[in-house]
Amino acid sequence: MQKRYRQTPLNPFNPFHNFMKKQIYLDHAATTATDPRVVKKMLPYFTKEFGNPSALYGAGRRGLEAISKARKIVARILNALPIEIIFTGSGTESDNLAIFGVARANKNFGKHIITTKIEHQAVLESCVALKKEGFLITYLDVDENGLVAPEQVKKAIRSETILVSIMYANNEVGTIEPIAEIGKMIQKYNQTERIGKNRVLFHTDACQAAGALDLDVNRLHVDLLTFNGSKIYGTKGIGVLYKKRDVKIEPIIFGGGQEFNLRSGTENVPEIVGLAKALEIAQKEKDKENKRLIALRQYFWKKINNKITKLKLNGHPKLRLPNNLNFSILDIEGEAILLYLDEMGVQASTGSACASQTLEPSHVLLAMGLPYEFAHGSLRLTLGRETTKSDLDYVIKVLPPIVEKLRELSPVRLEMKNLKERTHPEYKKHK
């Protein structure tokens, strides 16, 4: 990570105003920097081997070979067949292809889809659009830690259910869903209730999980799995949809018939090559990296709790992504915290309404039953490969005075016990 130093006149009110400013990036759940090893692998395909993989001449064939090699690498890591790997333009596109693709290809069997209230917008908005096509969507609740239980899924399945789509790990609070258990349960249901009929298909959005968790589709018992390059130190603009061979889906983009006729458009050779490399590195290094990130996170959480009162951890205390820390700081608002942090060179994220385009607080935090006041004061720090202990020490130093100052400006004095007592008005748009 490149550290930028700049000096701007800062608030003389702050005790740290004359510090040299570092830039500390703690928003890896939003996107990651591209690993230089990935960039190196991609470079020849921009200027030298730029041929269209559909072409017959050498440059085209070499492009096709590069894609084929990348496809094999991804397939091996997912314990899948190369023919089951479809390259797309993003995680969002993969989610769309999975959901629209399955829905439209299977609508004669039924029009019921099950998902959760905490999915990424790529899934939620696809479901909203499908509702207009006459599909019925069940949004499963989550518990206070953001978990969905396999039993809930089982109860929601009906004879007309065609698809279940549940994220592997949540992007905001990092909670890891029991995908393998849910997959096994669906499999068992299919084997007993759907003999000789279409089966219930299971899709998981693994965008946040791809760099940290096991992606073996057989162990996960999934029929479709989505991930992308921009969260695993690959590049933006590349996604993958794993689709089990016997699953029928309809394309959502039409044209030259690339990617087994499921995703037309000239293949993005450099990014496909880059994504395979990025996945390879991430999966190879994940055990060691996960351990390091968990230790760093624990260190930070302990230290910051000693310095700031009234903090609430959001998400599951254990079943969460190693790099994710999401917590609410009571009595102050998230966007204000972010602006002060940015001024101190720290880049983070919040679930506050004020920082969102829709002016609604995080749907994930609300689904977990968090009162609005707590959601507005939420802060998400997501660590990454270049995050060091000294980076976190810096945040431990600058965050408490920011909180102290904003609390002084604030008329609100909440208590932790308010968490259970407060209810919130239902002003979310109904989906």
Added chain:
Amino acid sequence: MDENFDGITQSGAPWYYSDIVKEHFFNPKNFMRAGEDENFQADGVGQVGSPACGDEMFIWIKVDKQNDKIKECRWRTFGCGSAIASTSVMSVMVTENNGMKIEEALKIKPQDIMERLGGLPARKVHCSVLGDKALFAAINDYFHKSGQHNRVITEGNRLIDPILKITDKDIEQAVLDGARTLEDVQKKLKVGVGNPEILPAIEELIRFYKEKYF
């Protein structure tokens, strides 16, 4: 297409905070420091919004009664950068040059505050510029407390929810019918559903009518 279209935002409005906003956000003026309010002899106090909506504001004013001018304007705000900055800049506007006449202060509109701030991102305007409403409440409180009942301003027929065509009178009626909270009023009127930026105004009205009648 709008000639101001900058390719960054769809509206062509500024996409981020101006330097004046930043100045007031990082160096807020006239805010009520911790513990100070206990000994602050305010002539009027006003409150607007709620933390549930994302913004809450308190305003304390002292009035120069002889000249009918605002002498001091202090505040506390829970909210984002623009909420904090807009309250701060408003407190400066009403107290500079020996204070603003009460009649003038009552005329302050969100647009005036925005202008002074050098603009705000479009989506921030409705929800975060609440200072004028809190000031309005504080001035009304001053009228009450000082016995100037003839000067108390009661709200006329004001359109609150432009989508559902709900006015303050409807909300008044809902409060008279027993609604006491935002949830109650929403159950009755569905006001603000899918339109959260008007919620602070609704809460303010509920509080206003509760105090008026109960």
